[in-house]
Amino acid sequence: MGQNVLHDLLQPFALEAAKKEANRIAPAELVQLLMDIPPGKRVLAFRLLDKDKALRVFEYLRPDDQAELIQAMESPEVTALLEELDVDDRVRLFEELPAKVAKRLMANLSPEARNAANVLMGYPEGSAGRLMNLRLLTIRSTATVAAALATVRESSLEASELSVVFVIDENRYYQGWVRPVQLLKADPARRVADLLAAMDEAPVAVRAVDDELKAAQRLKTYDLPAIPVVDSEGRLIGDITFDDVIDLVEEEATETILEQAGVGGLLTRDRGWSEKLVRGPSIYAIRLRIVFLVVTLIGGFLVGGVIERFEETLEAVVAAAVFIPLVMDMGGNVGTQSSTIFARGLAWSQITPSQFSAYLFREIRIGFVMGIILGTVAGVVAYVWQGVPNGIPQLGLAVGLSLTVVITLGAILGASLPMVMLRAGFDHGPGADPFITTIKDFLGLWVYFSLVGWLVGVA
Template sequence: MRQNVLNDLLQPFALEAAKKEANSIAPAELVQLLMEIEPSKRAIAFRLLDKDKAIRVFEYLRPDDQAELIQAMESPEISALLEELDVDDRVRLFEELPAKVTKRLIAGLSPQARAAVNLLLGYPEGSAGRLMNLRFLTVRSTATVGAALATVRESTLEPSELALIFVIDEARYYRGFVRPVQLLKADPSQLIADLLDGETIAISATDDELRAAKLLKTYDLPAIAVVDSEGRLIGDITFDDVIDLVEEEATETILEQAGVGSLLNRDRGWSEKLVRGPSLYSIRLRIIFLIVTLIGGFLVGGVIERFEETLEAVVAAAIFIPLVMDMGGNVGTQSSTIFARGLAWSQISPPQFMAYLFREVRIGLVMGLILGSIAGGVAYLWQGEPNGIPQLGLAVGVALTMVITLGSFLGASLPMVMLRVGFDHGPAADPFLTTIKDFLGLLIYFSLVGWLVGIA
């Protein structure tokens, strides 16, 4: 209900009311509402938020949603927003933006923020360095517990950034970590060196980011130290930083085990190029498969010419040609659409594909029997019996049953065949489906008419 109110208020004459409504909603809930509003209104709604609320909401958004919102806003607003983000969050956002936009946004940052971003971007993509935070608390191994507690009290870091306190020596070499609770329980005069833990638990900035996720999981830590090639502490990675990475890895593992991981990755790449790539690519790819349809049209014309005598003898048979062709096409399109959605949602996988195919064929056969019976009855009463060719009703009914079953089979199987042989099933499946279905559908129909009516 609240979403509808906010959406309705986003009109030029009601922006003040929309501002009041938007700022009264909790950030986590507001994120969901914003993503349900059409993109053209999303940036308007975001501009109505108070500064602190806007930052909280922006941090809740996924990087790709952040990128979409950024590109819909003006530079002064963006710069102020980016300055408030943690550097690792900025880097993740920049990875989603076009290079030209990223370059412009980095140039608009303060010198300190720009240096931090360039530092992280200097590490390879997918490395721990790209993922690390530069805001963390350190104490010297020679310090006392009392001095460390004073450092914690004076820190401006958020509580979540103080889950671990990293320990370094005079040259900033990593020596381990202590937990705040250890400091509270220890004698204030005790040395930090006596409380050290995790002396060997750290990750190099050039290591794969997945290693950070695995170490955090293995040692059940809220954060892990990131060191340079010489072992000096330069950042940390928290569990919050890798939780999305862990989910993505788990999803990919499940997909690979199901046998669809590589197919989905390839499919996603094709979709990206067709939707956002160069127009020439889309034209070239799509026209190749439309030529298949063009050739198919000539082949279908050849079928009609082959049964010219049948049409001359049974003129009424021509009335049902569109019915036979269109029904098969519609069923095939339904099946191919269901396949594409099932594949995208991991509901169809190669090991289960044959079971799915048989199910789709059974569904097609049942639909064919129902629709074929109806169409056959109408054909008999409308054109068959009045013209003295009652067999026409049977020909239409049987042909429609076979064509609908064929359409279900082709619509379910062709996309998978295309994927297996390395073709993009998006633009490729339907042209092949249309050509095969039209050719075989008319061949079946005319053959039945000629056989049942007794035309040689």
């Protein structure tokens, strides 16, 4: 149903019905449905959502998707949306936007929101200070439990922001933290400092200038609901929750697994190449792709040289020309299949350097079996169609054997060239297929004409 609703958003006459239905869908599900809409229509779908639902959906989006949506919206509605975001989410979004766009949006914010964003953006990129929340509840260590509970009750923070209460002294130096449930169970007359002493745990914190990964690691190590962020002198200035670093934790875990599998470095480079080709400057993509297409151009001339070299064979066995496209195309298609399978297997860590030999031998076996099957079929067709009528039944055998060799060769090249290019530091995305095409066409036609000349008896 949700998918039909979002398709309805593209129809002006169905907007009201689509609005009612879309607002009933859970935000997490709606995010995926929203991303299935063409980018040009995504803003229209987003505008149909109620204010609170729109904010929830926007928070679920990845920063780069948020940036794309923001740039397609009008300034007033963007400003209203940014004002509702937590300051750390707002700063992460600004990092994804072009500098000019971020600067313009910043200028439209209220002084309070702008100042909060400036505080975070004053810290180095990738630091804990960039991630921290500025909205947190603090109480003095000298306060009584009763006073602390009153502060919790009067707080405007949401329940998710009150999982811990941070304790500071009169100079805002960080002392530790307590959970609200501890306050509820304690004697109202006790001091908060006594609760900290009873916990018998040294305060754990990160400095604002520390690397963001350090905050993520400490959250995991100490199993904390939130970790405080302090300045260089130990004064509490913010906190970081697990929600703030979940992406970092996932990325770190993924990188660790990939490094153990031996493909971490390869995938890191591959991800960077893909990002530049998909979203980088057009001139970069043009320059890189032309370089590899020149390989195909040169290969075309070389293949032309092969045809010229066997000109006498072609003149003597004109029917052999009928199967040139077949020999060239089949090997190319198999090579493309193998290179695509390799790329997907590498991305999902199903192919690793340590297992590559086994994978390559598997592809060789698969290519050889496909070559025999397709070569046999093509050979029979060539024998009946052009061989017997032209008095050269050997042509069927030449086509069948050539196709077996070319298909096997295509599988070998498609499976091995991408890994060779990765190891050598080249982008296999735009580069593998041109090399596969050139090598396969040159060798495939050479084998084909050689077999035709030998089997038919042409000098």
